[in-house]
Amino acid sequence: MKESPGVVDLLGVLAYAELSAYARMTEDAAVLAPSLGDRVALSELAVTEYAHFRLLRERLAELGADPAEAMSPFVKALDAWHAQTRPGDWLQALVKTYVGDGIAADFYREAARHLDPSIAKLVDDVLVDEGRSQFAVERVRAGIETExxxxxxxxxxxxxxxxxxxxxxxxxxSARPELALLLVKSVGEGQADISRLFARLTEHHNKRMAAMGL
Structure with missing residues (x-):
């Protein structure tokens, strides 16, 4: 059965985001990790991201969508985001993993809130923390204590x-209106609903910043 364009877009952008996260973490682990222990820990998180990508790829195929085609509209934007926010050191890489990926995950969860329960559960499953927060927070706090x-x-x-x-x-x-419509539907039609959405996103972001001591 063919799924709606908005759902395919959501799973497509998530799939490419997970694939990109895998590649980025693997590179950061090899280039920026200050110790072998850190390299191992970040590499393990990267493997988890790839497993999430495979789940999304399989679901897209089950829905009758070509996974590569579903991901392709988002390659340019996500590649640009990573190019513009390439970390210069280990602590920047950790903040990006926690804060940058965190706010993106908040948007994806909001877009999936009122979808079919099986799709919403898949989104929740691939966005599960898997220890990323604790890993990043502990090391950023330790870095700030040192410097x-x-x-x-x-x-x-x-x-x-x-x-x-x-x-x-x-x-x-703006390029994928069906995907944007999912987010609009999740918060309602009114300005107050949208304001509450951004208030929630801001609250989550502030909690992440506080957790790292920033």
Whole structure:
């Protein structure tokens, strides 16, 4: 059975996001990790991201969609996001993994809120934390304790990540109206509903920043 374009778009952008996260974490583990233990830990998280990608690819095929075609509309925007937010060091990489990926995941969850329960569950399953938060928070906090001046620099970096993420999200929404419609339906038609959505997203972001001590 063919699924609606909005659902295929949501699973397609998620699939490419997971594939990109796998590639990025693998690179960061090899290039930026300061110790073998850190390299192993981030590599394990990367493997989890790839497993999530495979789940999404399989579901797209079950829905009658070609996974590569479903992902292709989002390649340019997500590649641009990663190119514009390439971390310069290990702590920046961790903040990107936690804050940048976190706000994107919040949007995906909102878009899936009122979909078929099996689709909503799949989205929740592939966005599960899997220890990423604890890994990033512990190491960022330790880094700031060692180098207190790093806190201000990382806070600016986190704000840049969010700004770039919102910019790319707007481009995707304008190019893929069916996907944007899922988000609109999830929050209702009124300005108050949209305001509550952004209030929730902001609250989640502020909690992540506080958790890292930023």
């Amino acid at each position: 207190p001046a790093a806190g201000g620099r990382l806070a600016l970096w986190a704000r840049r990540l969010v700004g770039e993420a919102l910019s790319q999200a707007q481009q995707v929404a």
